[in-house]
Amino acid sequence: MHAATADLLAEVRAFRAAHPEIHYVDLICLDLPGHFYGKRYPVDALEQVAAGSLLKLPQNCILLGTQGGLYKIGDYCFNDGDPDAVRRLIPGTLKRVSWEKQPLGQMLITTDGTDAPVVFEPREVLARVLGRLAQRGIRPVVAFELEFYLFDAQLEHGMPRYPRDRLSDDPDDQPNMHIERLTRFSDVLHETVDVACEQGIDATVITAELGPGQFEINFGHCDDGLRAADWSAMFCRSTRGVALKHGYRASFMGKPYLHAPGSGMHVHVSLYDEGGRNLLALDSQRPLRHAVAGCLGLLPHCMPVFAPNHNAYRRYGSMVNAASRASWGFEDRDACIRIPESDAKNLRIEHRLASADANPYLVLAAILTGMEQGLDAGIEPIAPLNEDRGSGIGFPKDMLSAVAAMQDHAAVREGMGSEFVMVYCENKRNEELDFRNEISGREYRWYL
Structure with a gap:
């Protein structure tokens, strides 16, 4: 197993052992205006992602406006078939969410570091400069x-x-x-x-x-x-x-x-x-x-x-x-x-x-x-x-x-x-x- 995959899998398993009451984890990423979008994943499915299963979200989620709508931008949004883009889990960001009424976790995701990063994803823009x-x-x-x-x-x-x-x-x-x-x-x-x-x-x-x-x-x-x-x-x-x-x-x-x-x-x-x-x-x-x-x-x-x-x-x-x-x-x-x-x-x-x-x-x-x-x-x-x-x-x-x-x-x-x-x-x-x-x-x- 690849070292990075092994580390991610260990992180998820340690989290599950420490928080058996948590059954869902929000996988979140920033769009252009700086708001989080993502999916709420069952924690056992998260372990599958950490082990190497693909995690995909629509690429155009990144292009959402402040109120959540989409604008026609070049060929994006309405002429591209709304394609998915692969995301990866960001190590070290799986944490308990303590302000919600129900037990919950959260973890950051990104396209940077994947085989096909989205060049206009904010984290990828910074990653390229760095x-x-x-x-x-x-x-x-x-x-x-x-x-x-x-x-x-x-x-x-x-x-x-x-x-x-x-x-x-x-x-x-x-x-x-x-x-x-x-x-x-x-x-x-x-x-x-x-x-x-x-x-x-x-x-x-x-x-x-x-x-x-x-x-x-x-x-x-x-x-x-x-x-x-x-x-x-x-x-x-x-x-x-x-x-x-x-x-x-x-x-x-x-x-x-x-x-x-x-x-x-x-x-x-x-x-x-x-x-x-x-x-x-x-x-x-x-x-x-x-x-x-x-x-x-x-x-x-x-x-x-x-x-x-x-x-x-x-x-x-x-x-x-x-x-x-x-x-x-x-x-x-x-x-x-x-x-x-x-x-x-x-x-x-x-x-x-x-x-x-x-x-x-x-x-x-x-x-x-x-x-x-x-x-x-x-x-x-x-x-x-x-x-x-x-x-x-x-x-x-x-x-x-x-x-x-x-x-x-x-x-x-x-x-x-x-x-x-x-x-x-x-x-x-x-x-x-x-x-x-x-x-x-x-x-x-x-x-x-």
Whole structure:
């Protein structure tokens, strides 16, 4: 038996022995918008898959829109016969789901590493970028940070409500960035972190953020970029489940309140060579500056990745949130790319632009592509905000403009794959047009 197959089979059998009450396992994978799709498998059938039986799901599941619909994209979806694509189990991700009422397990699946990977599957896009860097002897170390909101589980006329806590009946009594808010919501927050750790996620620091009911979670630095993105994806799923269990609704929506900060996905990235040297710190940090320049140059052409839906663009230029121009700076949280203070071994960039509901595989792939191209080009970046508060590069502020800037950009197509770029841009363009195809009550009030 192949060693990898033997290891997977041992993992499944150990799981069954440890959890005899679990009879079903969700096999899940991220689609383009960053939502999980998959199948619920009997655990004995899962053992057959681990032993080598084929696991197939429709290829076009990856192309689902935010609301689950399919759009005509090239020959996909409606002219291709809806073919199946082989998936494989991702070792180490079979875990117990503790937030459901009935005993359940879950495990990540992917097309990457199969004989015929789907080139536009998000995990495969990242795998290809990481593989290209590995061939050059470059090993990224990555840490994600995610901001999210808690709301009351029940919406009010379709609108979110502040979460009620056990110490106050006043929904406005939310001490911003105060340790007391962690105490008020300690039951749900502690279980959120505990469950994440049970999933194998290295969840570390949790912080009360500025918005009412807003929090941030930090993950440990990981030398496996795919696993770091896996952690981010799985955390979103488990957090939503734990929140509902406690009577709350957890959301990673980019800008749920106009008057409060939006939620971002911050990604820390450093690059090491095969000898363990931090490449960004060499030659008086010249590679760091080149990597920053590459990220800034590519950023305006990757906005559909960083801001994946109509709402996400509300963050940019807001008085209480993210920047309106691509910028960088040392220890400057106003910058899209921040350089945290650190020693040479831990020197890194912190990419702060992405919305919290962006697809983590694609965000990391875009960041690494920008860094790689910056190192190759060897150009200096624009002035940091520390030297010039007006420094910055414009980027699109709406989805249709963002898609136009991405779809034909040669460097993005080369770095992330031309077929992926075509498919992703068409998915986002169609979804935006679909979203706009409704007349709101406000439109009638203004123009009737």
